[in-house]
Structure formats: C-alpha cells, structure tokens
Amino acid sequence: MTASADGGPWTPDEMMTVTAARMLWNGCVCFVGIGLPSAAANLARLLHAPDIVLIYESGTIGTRPGVLPLSIGDGELAETATAVVSLPEIFAFWLQAGRIDVGFLGAAQIDRYGNLNSTVIGPYARPKTRLPGAGGAPEMASHAREVFVVLKQSPRAFVTTLDFVSSAGLCAGGAPRAGGAAGRGPQAIITDFGILRPAPDTSEFVLVARYEHVTVADAVAATGWPLGTATTVTVVPPPTTEELTVLRELHRRTREAHNRPVQLPV
C-alpha cells in the first residue's frame, strides 16, 4: 500500500477500482483479467454500464457473475454467459478479429511507452524472478481497440528499461504501431496515484489526473523515469458513497462465496 495514496476513508485498491470502472461505458466490450480489472468491470456493470459486455479469456462471452471469480475460468462465468466458446476461438474470432473495445492488463514492470513485462525479472536465461508469463497479454495489447493498464506506481515497477517486453506498448515519437495490430495499444495507466495517458506527440505516458490526497511530486517520486505531466493535471473525484457501497458489497459477496467450504468429491 502506498502511504501517499492512502488519504481517504477508502483503500488505494478501491480508488483504483472505482477510477477504472468509471472509464468503461455502457455497451463497451471489455476483455477482463482476474483481480482488480474484474472488480472494476463488474462494478461498472452494477453501476452505470448495465449492458457492458464482459469477456474472460476462458471463452465466456457476455458473462454476468454474481460474485467475482477467483480464477479466469470459475464456473459462474460460464453459467451466466451469453456464449461459452473454446480458447482458440476466443483468441482468433474475438480478440484478434478486433471485436474488443477495452482490454485490461497488469504487469510487473512498465516503461514510459506502455510496454509491459510479466515474464521475468533479470535475464531470461538466468532469471532473478520468474514471473507467470505473457498469457493473453501480447495479443490483447495488439488487438483490443484500447488497453487500460492497472498497476501501482513505484520506481521498481515504472522503469526506464524493461527486463523483457511481454506485450508491446506505443512507439516512441507517436509513430504508428506494428502492422497487423487491430488496436491503438495502451491508452491509460490507472495507478494508485492517478491516471497516466500518452502524450499525443511523443507517445510517452504522462500524469493527466491525480487522486485528491496525492501530489504530482508524489507521483513523480514513485516513477522510475522522469514522469512528465499534462498541462493541467485534473483531480479524480473521490469514490461516491454509491460506488463504495456497491464495490464493498460485491467484495463481501465474493469473500463469502469463496470461503464457503467445498465438499470434496466422493
């Protein structure tokens, strides 16, 4: 937990979740990963975006889970989905085909152009820390119309040079992306300090909005590269009571469901 982001009667995770949820619109087709993005997308669905289309890479399209899944393929995702298709199909016909409006990604490291590392810390052949790997990220980064990255800011995570590029960000100087990518790449980084967006001329991510209880200087200090700022850094409104209530209720239901003891099969 970043002390500086811990100013309100809410946690940094809650602030990030609410901020991400607000960026999703009704009808948006959203490729969701587990954890905070899943909470944000479902929060949006329960609030202002009842017709948001949630797709989890397990092949569940248009799913409406009552509680947050622990895994990307929890049973409830299938039971509440419009369609349940195979993994090859989800990647070929849905993601690669450019049908996704927003994809969420996390990572261990990010650089100023939104390149992400979720593969390895240290050299690939002699890893200091072996991370889980790229999974669905490389093609989500290419083919979702836009990508939102959710990641807590720290100099260890927001680095000048990645140890490994697991999924591609933007090209320096605002150059076009690699041919064949259906999408525009990362367009926002939601951190525990605020929101970073790419500067149009350089494609370098800069701070465009901060939370109430942090300063621009805090955000700069938490970034491994010299973080630029937009001409005007706006303030992200704090979570509303409704947002917090619905989010906390969702998390409560989720905890209750996940703590319910499972009878081992006989």
Place this chain on the structure above:
Amino acid sequence: MTASADGGPWTPDEMMTVTAARMLWNGCVCFVGIGLPSAAANLARLLHAPDIVLIYESGTIGTRPGVLPLSIGDGELAETATAVVSLPEIFAFWLQAGRIDVGFLGAAQIDRYGNLNSTVIGPYARPKTRLPGAGGAPEMASHAREVFVVLKQSPRAFVTTLDFVSSAGLCAGGAPRAGGAAGRGPQAIITDFGILRPAPDTSEFVLVARYEHVTVADAVAATGWPLGTATTVTVVPPPTTEELTVLRELHRRTREAHNRPVQLPV
C-alpha cells in the same frame, strides 16, 4: 442403365451398391456422399458393419439415419449423430487430419489414374456443360486413407484425357503422390461392370473383378482408354437375398419418408 450389366433379377445400381457395401468393414470411418455411396454405407451398417462410422460433410459424425438422406444435410443425419460440428471443423480436424478410412467419390469423368472431373465438360472459360463443381472432393481425394470411386462405365465417362481435374488420382508409374496428401488416393472404382483397381507398378486402373452377367470384353468396350485386366479377373458374387432385401427395404423406407407431404410453415 447399361444393358450388359442388367442380367440378374437386380438392377445395376443394386449390384454396385452391394459391391461397394461389401468393401466396407466394421469400424471403418467412412466419409459418405449422397446417392449410391450413402446407400452402400448404410447397407453395410445394416448388414456386416454395425459399428461403421459414417461422416457426412455437413458435419454429422457417427450418424445412423433410419432412411437415406436426399441432401447431405438432412435433419435426420444430425438427430442420429454422435457429434454435429461445423463445416470448417469437418474439413480441417477430421478430413485433413487423416481420420477418414474410406471416402466415396463420384464424377462425370475419370481417367486411367483415377483423376476425376466434376467441374466442367469443355473448356473451363467456355463450358459445354457446367457441372456442379468439386465440393468436398479435392481434399477427400487427398486425405482419406483410400478413396472408392463409384461410377458407371461408358466411353464418355472413362476417358483418356479429362476436360478438368477436379480431384487428383494416382501418379503415373506408381510414383508417390503430391506431398501433404494424407491418403493413398483412389484404390478402387466400382462400376456397373465390376471393380477396377490400380496396377501396383503403373498405377493404371485395371479390371480385377466383373459381375456374373458381363464379360471382360463388355467392360473394355465401355472404357475410353484401352482397359487392362488383372491376371485373374474374379467374379463378384451376385447380391444375396439378405443384401437385396435389406437394401430394397431401405430404399422403400426412404421413398416413403421423402414422399410424405411436408406441411408448409405458417
């Protein structure tokens, strides 16, 4: 109807159907086309091959229709199938993958190497007769482990040079087939005179068996190329009473079903 083949108390179609059915074994995975091959495959299933696996290119795998379908995609094929999959899947995962033991093909023309024309009589750009086209045949000819061709013999159909090669036969001189073909290509032609098989040294189809009521000379006269014969031309036993009874009953049920008036949807 070929007069010379019309010697028994059965029709040439019946003789051909029974002959083709006998060439299928229990457990054989058979890619079936409409018409005589469909009758033969189902006759085999009702007689000596109860566990034959019938696949129609409409995506119905392991189907057990009570009557013969008029079209390749009649409803009963789906209702009685083990699995009903898409067309892209049937061609990629089942035919191309080499999972078919026997594929049946017909054609308008055939040459001595088993190349088939089902596309056009006359020049392609200025057709004398435009035929339906290749459909599933090119890849069936390549990828089924063996192909049985069912075709009535006549100099117009058994020709020296095809107007168009819709699906590939064997290579002259017993050379290996084109790379990438999973199967051995045409291995038998069942006609209204008997059975032709490729000579191992030349790959040229020669008469290896004839029906009781025809002579080798009849078969030669009905062939547009100088038809060779095997050292011994065996005689195909005539249909048994059981074979004829089951086949005729199948056709009777089929006629009855197809003649049942259909209520137009309201």
Place this chain on the structure above:
Amino acid sequence: MPILTLQQAVCQHVRDGDSVALEGFTHLIPFAAGHELIRQRRRGLHLIRMTPDLVYDQMIGAGCAGRLTFSWGGNPGVGSAHRVRDAIENGWPAPLEINEHSHAGMAAAYTAGAARLPFGLLRGYLGTDLARVNPSIRTVTCPYSGERLATVPALNPDVTILHAQKADRAGNVLITGILGAQKEAGLAARKLLVTVEEIVEDLAAPMNAVVLPHWVVTAVACVPGGAWPSYARGYYPRDNAFYIAWDEVARDRGRFASWLDRYVLGTADFADFLAAQRAAGGAP
C-alpha cells in the same frame, strides 16, 4: 441491434454491388432474405456461398448477381442448378464471373475472415486444376518443414445473411443442428443480418451452443418459415418434394420467369409467398 422487418433490413443494409453471403449448409438456408433481395431488385451483387443451390438459382436467375464465389453449385440430391448453369454457360440473364473453390478452401477462407487473418491455410487443391483457373489460390512455404501449403484469401463479405431458429429481444441469436459455415461467415462479415423463426424472451441456449451475441449482429428480422423449402430444426422439415419439382421449373427460362413473377415479384413478402405456395399445394 435493432429488430427490423426483412424489407427494412435489406433496404438499409444491402447495396447494389455488395458482396453478400447467404450461408446455411442444406439447413437454415435464408430463402426469405434471398427473395427480398430479388424483390428489391438488387443488381451486380458478388454472391458468396459454398453451395449455390436453389436460393442462388433463384437470385442469379432473377439477375441479382455479377459474380459468384462458390465450391459446389447444384440441386442437392437432384441435379443441376439450371439458372446458375445458364448464367455461367450463356450469360443469361447477365454474365456471371466465377471464383471457384473446394469446400475445404471456402471453409478456410471464411474462417480466416472471421479471425481477420488475410488468408486461410490448408492442405488442399493438391494435383487439381482449380488453382490453375483461380489465381486467388496460392501457396506459402512452411517456415519449419519447407512444405508448400495452399492458401485462399480471407472472405469478408460486405453483408452476411443467416437464418436461425431464435433470437431474444436483445438480438442474441441461437443456431442449433447442422451448422455449416454460418458462424464463420457471420463473424467474417462487415454487417450481419439474421432472419429467425421466432423472437423469444429467453434463448434457453444449451451450454456451448452456437450463440451469436447481439453486438455482432447488425439487425434481426422475424420471418417464420424463412428457410423453406430448406428446413429449420425444431420447426419444419426439408421439403424434398419442392427441391425435386424445382428441377423442371428451373430448366426453362420462361417457366422460371413465370414462377418468379408469380411467387416472388408478385408477392409482398415471404409470408405472402408462403401463402401463395400453400395455395398452389406447395409445388413451385
């Protein structure tokens, strides 16, 4: 995803010269949509369909098409598609350029289209003349084995039209039974129109059924019987007698023209067409 009448859907979404795929392999053939394209006198269409059977026999005979991409054109189990033949052999009523494939090639082309890949890959066309007459059939070399494999360019129709059993009010579409290449053709298209037997409150789709979500569907029209004389599993069987009787009608330009005038151009919509066919005892 609006629910429209078929007239509105065709009027708003299909233009002269469009590439249009009406898919459905024997099952769920969108005859109603084909007739509406004839009634609205679309011209110069690039028609795409693995099996141009009666629906395209009618549309091509009516002069809707300038080009045909296909892999097998006939009257299944009966014989020729005479109007398609007349167009190819004699250019009647209009010249018809053809782009001919095998089924496996067409299936790969739709699949590539649905995945927005530029081409489909198959071990196909080996030793045939198809690649000789169709320059769009090419090859790539496998970067591992060095083997040459066939390629077909992706099919991405301007409009795909399907017939399905059901849609719900949001426009989610359920297809069950023989699937053909309907899902692939639907997802390959820039616009997807679907006619359905009925619109229901709840699709009640079985797990893993083929459901096209509302947000990939451009418009839905409810047209009961819209696949007749082909069939809709769970609704009505294939009218084999019509297919058999069609052979006689389509053989003759005059007789075909009379049929078209009376039953398609002379009817207001598909319900009217079905009523006229019922009155005629179901024979064409």
Place this chain on the structure above:
Amino acid sequence: MPILTLQQAVCQHVRDGDSVALEGFTHLIPFAAGHELIRQRRRGLHLIRMTPDLVYDQMIGAGCAGRLTFSWGGNPGVGSAHRVRDAIENGWPAPLEINEHSHAGMAAAYTAGAARLPFGLLRGYLGTDLARVNPSIRTVTCPYSGERLATVPALNPDVTILHAQKADRAGNVLITGILGAQKEAGLAARKLLVTVEEIVEDLAAPMNAVVLPHWVVTAVACVPGGAWPSYARGYYPRDNAFYIAWDEVARDRGRFASWLDRYVLGTADFADFLAAQRAAGGAP
C-alpha cells in the same frame, strides 16, 4: 476404445520422455492423471499446457519433466507456481527447458496440430521479446497483402490427457462448460486418454455439444473427482481454498516433498488421495 483403470491407462500409454499435454483451462484439469504420472515416476516428460498451474507445479516439483511448453504459469488468482519457478530459476529438482508462447500462440499451435497442419498462423507476438527467446516463433509472408504474420509450429503431443464429465460404454466423451483448448489438444495428440466423472448408458449430449467420438479416444478411465481441486461442471465446484492454501505448501521444498510423499506417493490411487485429503479437512 477400452475402458481401463487410470493406472493401466498411464502404464500402457505414457512412456518416459514422451510429450504429454494435460489440458483443461481452469475447468476439468486432469489432476488424477497428473498424480498417477507422479506415482508411476515418469521422467523426462515434455509437458505441454497453456496454463501450468497446480497440476504441473506438482508434476514438475515431483521431477517428472525435462521440458515445458506453456504460455502462462502460475497459481490463478493467487500468485506463483512455486515449484515451476524453482525448476526454472534453480533447476530443482531437475533442469527444466522452457518453450514459451502466448495463449493465442499456444491455441493456434494446438489448432494446427488438430488439423494436421505443420504450423499455426496468427497476428501475434507483435513487438514482444517472445520471438527473440523462442526460435520456434517465426513468420510467413501473406501471398496476397505481403504482410508478415507470426507462425507457431503445430503441437502434436505423444499423449494428451483430458478430464471430462461423461463417457458412454463405447467411449464417446462429453465435455460441457468452459472448454479451454481441450478438444484441439485431444485431436492433436497421437494418443488421447480421458478420465471421466462417470460412465453412463446414454451421453444425452445436447445438439452441437463437444463430443469426442470413441474412435479418436485411446482409453477412458472412470475417476470420480478426478479434476479436484479444479472443478467439473455439474459435479463439484472449484475448491478455491485449496488453491489459496497451496501457495504455502509449494513455497517450501520440504513442505512440498512431505505433501507429495503423504498424499500422492503415499496413496494407492486418486480415490485414496481424496480420502486422505478429506481426512485432512481438504487442506493440502
């Protein structure tokens, strides 16, 4: 297609050094089969799996593997696959060569394998380092657009092992729910072993359900609960608590070895394992 015990199936069909894919994406993960491979002390396996999670954490920690082909290796929703990490980072208990892909790449590789194409095609790996460290990721040039597309070599495991809900006595297998790449991995394999929750007289498969016909299945074994602690739709839910608790067990070599000795090597079969876990209150 014989119905065997799992012991027989593994004994007869999996050899040291084989390439083996245990598939199932979160759902229907063949844990029972993984344990049986550990019990029979298979060595030098080339393990293939999109998501080497707990089942491969256990197998790799037990020393079964020499090579891993994968696209995401962790404890879903929890964190690291510690035994996989220990093998990659420290070569414990045996060095582990890795062949790393993205999910989309693995999915394309299985699909190519099922279709017996030599490679899979995708717009993938754009701008990433994966192609740099994995020389099997290559490109082909589109013969139409000139665009370069990524390729992956087809995956054709010596053996694929799946867990499914049901088989009938003939060995037809029904899978419903989240499908992962199970069908593709199954059809890509030279041999396909399937464990099922139950063997029934009649599959009662819904139209268009995923059914693997008996003649592509090498052997079926009935292992109720065989996917636990993952889940089998219609039978039992995912045991999230086990996944969470596993983190602690797997972090420590000694604690892992004790768990393995007690629950896997110290049990006769999966029923015995489940009984031992039940006796321990379900915690690892």
